[in-house]
Amino acid sequence: TALPIFFTELMAICADYCIAFGRTDVLFGALYECFRDNSAGRAAFLQRLEPYILADKLTSLSPIVLKDFVEHYQNKRKLESVEKCLLHLDVRNLDIHQVVILCWTHCLYDAMIYVYNWGLNDYSTPLEELLHLLRHAMKAKKVSEADRNTGYKIFVYLNYCFAGMGYPSGSLPRERILLVKTEVYTSLIARHTKDALEDEPTYPNLRTLLAFDAKEFFNVLSRAFNGDEFSENRVDGLSRQKIINILSALIISHSKAETSLEVIAFFVFLARQVAKHGDQLEIQSSMFERMIACVTEPIHDSSHEEREQAFLDLLNAGLFERELKLKEYTEEKLLLLAENADFYRAQQCLYERSRQLAKIVSCYMRDPARKMEAFRFIHEVMSSDDYVEFEREEVERAALNSLQDLVAIDSEATARLILSDFAHDIVEVVQRLQSHQTVLYEFLQGVFDSRAGYSVSKSDSPPPADVHEQYIELMCIYHPNAVFAYLRRCDAYYRLEQTLAICDKYRVTDAQAFLLEKTGAVQ
Numbered sequence: 001t002a003l004p005i006f007f008t009e010l011m012a013i014c015a016d017y018c019i020a021f022g023r024t025d026v027l028f029g030a031l032y033e034c035f036r037d038n039s040a041g042r043a044a045f046l047q048r049l050e051p052y053i054l055a056d057k058l059t060s061l062s063p064i065v066l067k068d069f070v071e072h073y074q075n076k077r078k079l080e081s082v083e084k085c086l087l088h089l090d091v092r093n094l095d096i097h098q099v100v101i102l103c104w105t106h107c108l109y110d111a112m113i114y115v116y117n118w119g120l121n122d123y124s125t126p127l128e129e130l131l132h133l134l135r136h137a138m139k140a141k142k143v144s145e146a147d148r149n150t151g152y153k154i155f156v157y158l159n160y161c162f163a164g165m166g167y168p169s170g171s172l173p174r175e176r177i178l179l180v181k182t183e184v185y186t187s188l189i190a191r192h193t194k195d196a197l198e199d200e201p202t203y204p205n206l207r208t209l210l211a212f213d214a215k216e217f218f219n220v221l222s223r224a225f226n227g228d229e230f231s232e233n234r235v236d237g238l239s240r241q242k243i244i245n246i247l248s249a250l251i252i253s254h255s256k257a258e259t260s261l262e263v264i265a266f267f268v269f270l271a272r273q274v275a276k277h278g279d280q281l282e283i284q285s286s287m288f289e290r291m292i293a294c295v296t297e298p299i300h301d302s303s304h305e306e307r308e309q310a311f312l313d314l315l316n317a318g319l320f321e322r323e324l325k326l327k328e329y330t331e332e333k334l335l336l337l338a339e340n341a342d343f344y345r346a347q348q349c350l351y352e353r354s355r356q357l358a359k360i361v362s363c364y365m366r367d368p369a370r371k372m373e374a375f376r377f378i379h380e381v382m383s384s385d386d387y388v389e390f391e392r393e394e395v396e397r398a399a400l401n402s403l404q405d406l407v408a409i410d411s412e413a414t415a416r417l418i419l420s421d422f423a424h425d426i427v428e429v430v431q432r433l434q435s436h437q438t439v440l441y442e443f444l445q446g447v448f449d450s451r452a453g454y455s456v457s458k459s460d461s462p463p464p465a466d467v468h469e470q471y472i473e474l475m476c477i478y479h480p481n482a483v484f485a486y487l488r489r490c491d492a493y494y495r496l497e498q499t500l501a502i503c504d505k506y507r508v509t510d511a512q513a514f515l516l517e518k519t520g521a522v523q
Contacts, residue, residue, distance in 0.1 A: 307343075
């Protein structure tokens with residue numbers, strides 16, 4: 001154990017002095033030869049390089065040291081450490097051919113991309129090589145976890161290039177950003193790969209990514225299409241229109257089902273592009289109709305939320321009102337499409353235009369993700385000056401007609417709503433719920449339970465005594481063990497004689513005793 005410690009300490013001294021005097025040639029030459037003759041010395045030397053590299057104190061290694069460095073960490077099964085170090089080295093000072101071979105041999109794809117990008121100013125070759133690996137695995141129908149990681153690494157790489165960022169970190173030089181984007185786009189939509197065989201289908205790179213994960217591919221492309229280079233036509237020979245036309249030909253003309261994952265992902269993507277850049281795109285009426293039909297397909301699948309958002313984007317963009325060729329999409333037709341697809345936010349958007357507030361309440365209540373928003377909306381209408389009296393009356397009727405559903409969503413929230421905005425209707429509320437005793441009990445719990453935000457003790461005008469006593473009676477039926485504690489806590493808000501009669505009727509003995517004691521009948 002003493003010998004490795006000795007070599008480690010000696011290596012640190014040698015490295016510090018050589019780095020300080022700018023003599024890494026000595027460090028990687030004569031000094032390394034001395035350490036290399038002893039296995040412990042060689043291991044200590046190579047391991048001590050890592051902290052210097054990660055701290056950017058060493059930015060290059062000699063070919064021999066680099067080769068031994070990789071072999072050492074490979075034997076220790078720590079190739080991820082090698083990759084981290086390679087990302088800190090100045091690849092221009094390395095034997096690039098050697099590094100590329102090392103990266104491919106050991107599947108160090110991040111480092112491989114880094115070497116091509118920063119050493120060779122080549123951004124398309126690593127993309128094409130990784131796509132080739134993925135395509136081969138998919139063709140053999142043997143996609144491993146490593147292959148899937150490669151596929152998603154491609155998406156990350158594309159995101160970085162389209163955002164003008166260096167991979168896996170840093171930023172591209174400003175003067176290279178447009179060149180990089182053009183190079184990557186050109187590679188991505190290439191009609192054929194380099195050295196393609198005769199039977200290779202057209203646009204193999206696009207086909208590979210669409211088959212791997214169409215949804216994620218279109219997410220990447222959506223972000224890319226937001227770039228200024230498209231709006232300003234700065235990418236030679238490329239436009240949103242051209243790429244969309246290629247994708248349309250690939251997906252639509254060869255798809256066997258209108259609701260396949262690829263088709264849905266494409267039409268969601270297309271709808272969002274039309275909403276954002278409709279004035280720069282030419283979409284045929286037949287294609288637009290297919291897009292709307294697919295986006296509003298009345299099925300509940302994993303794409304439901306995204307399809308609704310795409311439809312909502314189209315509505316908010318005002319496209320249906322602007323385009324003459326879309327005049328057939330009347331508000332009634334759009335509303336029918338939204339209703340059939342259970343697009344509650346889209347329905348709300350259309351109802352807001354015509355100020356059908358009661359139907360907006362219904363939209364909130366039927367939307368599983370926004371049920372609680374119904375309480376906020378009702379309260380807003382009842383308390384805001386933005387609404388006129390007849391609109392408040394409309395919403396009040398809608399709320400009272402939906403009492404059972406509101407209580408089912410949240411009984412306490414319903415109670416708070418009634419007490420804050422419809423206190424004058426509380427007797428009517430109780431009457432409406434008489435035929436649904438469990439629902440009535442839940443509602444009254446929200447009204448009277450002191451744990452609720454708006455209990456009787458906090459209300460300026462408590463409900464009538466007979467309503468309170470009905471709550472106590474329902475408590476005797478459903479939770480008799482809770483009656484005594486409740487009576488003791490809220491003794492100022494019920495009538496003794498009537499409440500005692502209720503407890504006698506249901507034989508809640510501890511509550512009876514408590515009430516008798518209050519009346520003075522202790523015997």
